[in-house]
Amino acid sequence: MTEVRIGFVLFPGVTALDAVGPYEVLSRVPGARVFWLAGEVGAVAAQGGLGLEADTPFEECPPLNVICVPGGPGQAGAMDDPRLLAFLRQQAETADWITAVCTGSLVLGAAGLLRGYRATTHWRFRDCLADLGALPLDKRVVCDRNRVTAAGVSAGIDMALALVAKLADERTARAIQLGIEYDPAPPFDSGSAWTAEEDLKAEALRRVL
Amino acid sequence: MTEVRIGFVLFPGVTALDAVGPYEVLSRVPGARVFWLAGEVGAVAAQGGLGLEADTPFEECPPLNVICVPGGPGQAGAMDDPRLLAFLRQQAETADWITAVCTGSLVLGAAGLLRGYRATTHWRFRDCLADLGALPLDKRVVCDRNRVTAAGVSAGIDMALALVAKLADERTARAIQLGIEYDPAPPFDSGSAWTAEEDLKAEALRRVL
Numbered sequence: 291m292t293e294v295r296i297g298f299v300l301f302p303g304v305t306a307l308d309a310v311g312p313y314e315v316l317s318r319v320p321g322a323r324v325f326w327l328a329g330e331v332g333a334v335a336a337q338g339g340l341g342l343e344a345d346t347p348f349e350e351c352p353p354l355n356v357i358c359v360p361g362g363p364g365q366a367g368a369m370d371d372p373r374l375l376a377f378l379r380q381q382a383e384t385a386d387w388i389t390a391v392c393t394g395s396l397v398l399g400a401a402g403l404l405r406g407y408r409a410t411t412h413w414r415f416r417d418c419l420a421d422l423g424a425l426p427l428d429k430r431v432v433c434d435r436n437r438v439t440a441a442g443v444s445a446g447i448d449m450a451l452a453l454v455a456k457l458a459d460e461r462t463a464r465a466i467q468l469g470i471e472y473d474p475a476p477p478f479d480s481g482s483a484w485t486a487e488e489d490l491k492a493e494a495l496r497r498v499l
Numbered sequence: 500m501t502e503v504r505i506g507f508v509l510f511p512g513v514t515a516l517d518a519v520g521p522y523e524v525l526s527r528v529p530g531a532r533v534f535w536l537a538g539e540v541g542a543v544a545a546q547g548g549l550g551l552e553a554d555t556p557f558e559e560c561p562p563l564n565v566i567c568v569p570g571g572p573g574q575a576g577a578m579d580d581p582r583l584l585a586f587l588r589q590q591a592e593t594a595d596w597i598t599a600v601c602t603g604s605l606v607l608g609a610a611g612l613l614r615g616y617r618a619t620t621h622w623r624f625r626d627c628l629a630d631l632g633a634l635p636l637d638k639r640v641v642c643d644r645n646r647v648t649a650a651g652v653s654a655g656i657d658m659a660l661a662l663v664a665k666l667a668d669e670r671t672a673r674a675i676q677l678g679i680e681y682d683p684a685p686p687f688d689s690g691s692a693w694t695a696e697e698d699l700k701a702e703a704l705r706r707v708l
Contacts (some may be wrong), residue, residue: 307516307523307679310549314516314652317547318706324548333542333552338526339533340519341552343542392680413680430684442680443523447653452686462706464689465699469707470516471601471622471651473690474683475639477661480673481682490674497527497671498678 294457297325297354297381299397300344301374303364306336307443308391312358315450318466319458325351329373337362348377355386356457360446361393361412363499369400378403387453389438391446398439399424408434412442413483414495428484443498444481447472503666506534506563506590508606509553510583512573515545516652517600521567524659527675528667534560538582546571557586564595565666569655570602570621572708578609587612596662598647600655607648608633617643621651622692623704637693652707653690656681 296316298309317324328334328344336342357378359368368374378401382388390398395411398404399422409424410416410432419426430441431449440449451472454463483491505525507518526533537543537553545551566587568577577583587610591597599607604620607613608631618633619625619641628635639650640658649658660681663672692700 305523306519310515310519313547313549314514326549333550338522339554340522340535341542341554343550343552345548345550430680430682431686442678444656444679444681444683448684448686455686460687461699461702464687465702465706467685467687467689467703468692468695468699469651469703470653471639471690471692472653472683472685473639474653474681474685475657476676476681476683477640477657477664478669478673478676480676481680483677483680486677490670490677493670493674494678497674 291321293323294319294321294356295323295325295352295354296356296358297327297351299359299374300326300328300334300342301364301368301371302335303362303367304334304336304360305362305392305443306340306342308360308362308394308446309358311444311446312391312450314470315447315454315466316356318469319454319462325354327351348373353384354381357381357385357388359390359394359397361391365393365396368397375401387436387438389449389453391440391449392442395419395439396422404437407437408432409437409439410441411439414499500530502532503528503530503565504532504534504561504563505565505567506536506560508568508583509535509537509543509551510573510577510580511544512571512576513543513545513569514571514601514652515549515551517569517571517603517655518567520653520655521600521659523679524656524663524675525565527678528663528671534563536560546573557582562593563590566590566594566597568599568603568606570600570605574602574605577606584610596645596647598658598662600649600658601651604628604648605631613646616646617641618646618648619650620648623708
């Protein structure tokens with residue numbers, strides 16, 4: 291079976307679900323081999339304090355088939371990290387799919403990898419994509435050539451299922467969806483910034499960012 | 500602000516999303532303080548290899564307001580771990596909410612904490628709940644008195660949002676839902692075992708368990 295190398299980039303203040311949502315989907319692709327990437331091996335403190343273990347330093351990562359950049363409040367630091375950005379640029383030359391979740395799109399943009407591409411990110415930051423040369427769309431998942439970007443945090447699950455249909459096939463994507471019982475039933479109808487009132491948006495940003 | 504102590508139990512072979520989904524929701528509750536619990540401090544290898552850092556040994560954990568037991572293929576080992584089960588029983592005496600995601604419900608059941616309670620778990624294991632004295636329901640989230648259980652993997656996000664409405668209030672739950680942009684739009688309609696064909700169910704179990 292052909293190996294499918296999938297790398298998740300970690301940085302301090304990453305939002306764990308941005309990475310772990312797609313991980314639970316993509317790691318089930320036939321042949322998947324996952325790399326957790328950072329400057330050094332060891333625990334990286336995600337938003338809220340959870341430690342996620344990086345197992346591969348950037349310099350030791352083989353060419354990836356799929357790069358996934360999660361977001362989180364640490365995204366500003368990641369956008370200023372020359373090693374991380376150089377790693378993304380180098381991998382992007384050969385990767386099949388270059389993906390991001392939430393404000394991970396801004397990190398891809400800072401690496402110059404979204405110039406001229408349609409893309410999305412967390413609703414609060416969608417306008418910022420234009421400053422990085424991307425064409426922001428108000429969509430949950432955007433695929434433009436080999437760039438695939440997702441809206442805020444939880445949207446990475448939807449993105450990853452769509453990507454499995456491309457990496458493998460739709461039946462595999464459906465089997466993984468069933469396996470993780472992804473038949474969502476949020477108890478409230480408040481997940482969309484399109485329909486949210488301004489004061490709820492303000493509270494959402496206070497609580498989550 | 501009153502501290503709300505929330506503990507996630509880790510064990511080798513835990514499914515990361517079972518824990519990280521509720522974590523991204525519950526850690527935003529006003530006053531939340533999160534504990535990642537295991538026999539020892541350090542990295543615990545989740546299903547697929549991701550290392551999640553335990554920061555608190557069972558014996559050093561203060562009384563929790565919320566206990567969350569995730570599932571995963573390591574659940575069988577967890578059900579046989581006397582320290583883990585004793586920890587759950589002891590915490591359950593004073594906790595406000597005793598919760599589980601996916602096959603974490605079987606671990607709660609093995610600790611004797613679901614006897615006579617309505618509960619749910621991953622669709623493949625729902626019948627097993629009856630062997631542990633619980634009353635299985637085919638629902639995504641089940642709340643019976645202070646036991647709150649969720650169906651497979653991704654259902655922990657829905658469970659946690661419902662729980663925030665009880666722990667804090669509905670407005671806080673809605674703000675968190677908006678903050679993590681949880682307006683799910685799966686690209687396929689294959690997440691429910693009710694409507695899935697038998698051969699897709701077989702493939703789902705091969706890929707995910």
